[in-house]
Amino acid sequence: xxxxxxxxxxxxxxxxxxxxxxxxxxxxxxxxxxxxxxxxxxxxxxxxxxxxxxxxxxxxxxxxxxxxxxxxxxxxxxxxxxxxxxxxxxxxxxxxxxxxxxxxxxxxxxxxxxxxxxxxxxxxxxxxxxxxxxxxxxxxxxxxxxxxxxxxxxxxxxxxxxxxxxxxxxxxxxxxxxxxxxxxxxxxxxxxxxxxxxxxxxxxxxxxxxxxxxxxxxxxxxxxxxxxxxxxxxxxxxxxxxxxxxxxxxxxxx
Numbered sequence: 342x343x344x345x346x347x348x349x350x351x352x353x354x355x356x357x358x359x360x361x362x363x364x365x366x367x368x369x370x371x372x373x374x375x376x377x378x379x380x381x382x383x384x385x386x387x388x389x390x391x392x393x394x395x396x397x398x399x400x401x402x403x404x405x406x407x408x409x410x411x412x413x414x415x416x417x418x419x420x421x422x423x424x425x426x427x428x429x430x431x432x433x434x435x436x437x438x439x440x441x442x443x444x445x446x447x448x449x450x451x452x453x454x455x456x457x458x459x460x461x462x463x464x465x466x467x468x469x470x471x472x473x474x475x476x477x478x479x480x481x482x483x484x485x486x487x488x489x490x491x492x493x494x495x496x497x498x499x500x501x502x503x504x505x506x507x508x509x510x511x512x513x514x515x516x517x518x519x520x521x522x523x524x525x526x527x528x529x530x531x532x533x534x535x536x537x538x539x540x541x542x543x544x545x546x547x548x549x550x551x552x553x554x555x556x557x558x559x560x561x562x563x564x565x566x567x568x569x570x571x572x573x574x575x576x577x578x579x580x581x582x583x584x585x586x587x588x589x590x591x592x593x594x595x
Contacts, residue, residue, distance in 0.1 A: 413459040419474035469522025485514035491552025494545040543572035558587035
């Protein structure tokens, strides 16, 4: 991966600082034996030492940024990156600074406080990772169950032509949000019944039924295979009573 303009500028700044410090050091060395104002000499030595220190810190930060970038490059699309998983590379403060710097450069995208993802390189330029993959990876990393909202499930099943205006997912974790590119994704805490059978057609059907209401149960079930209908039947104890009653009525008349 070619270094970014910001990285090149940072390297140039570090080189300038290093050369300035070396020049001051050379000036002090060539002036041995000459009468000096003690205060002026002390100031020069202090400036030189500070510049050398800044150079070392900048080089260390550049190296850390490169290591973080290499780590991110190996991750699948949408995988979250946080400081806690990178503490083998440096201190928490240094890693936080590196992540922030890479986000300013555009090497990483900040999706929420302390969480980043890598952008996807295409022949047309960079783009944000897909919402579905980012949300799924975020859930796995946090040990949370995250599924599509019932409105999105109903739309995907062809039960409604209304496209949800907001992108909402249901989660077993606390409510929060993610900023994925230009899109804000809402994560809403939901009960276990709304999170049944994650990533399965039966689960999508249940969430669509909860969103559409009992009068649409037959329409939803008619979209499923017999195997998936049986899966929904087995999950009746998890359903609200009105939905469970409609599912049972469908089974009795099927």
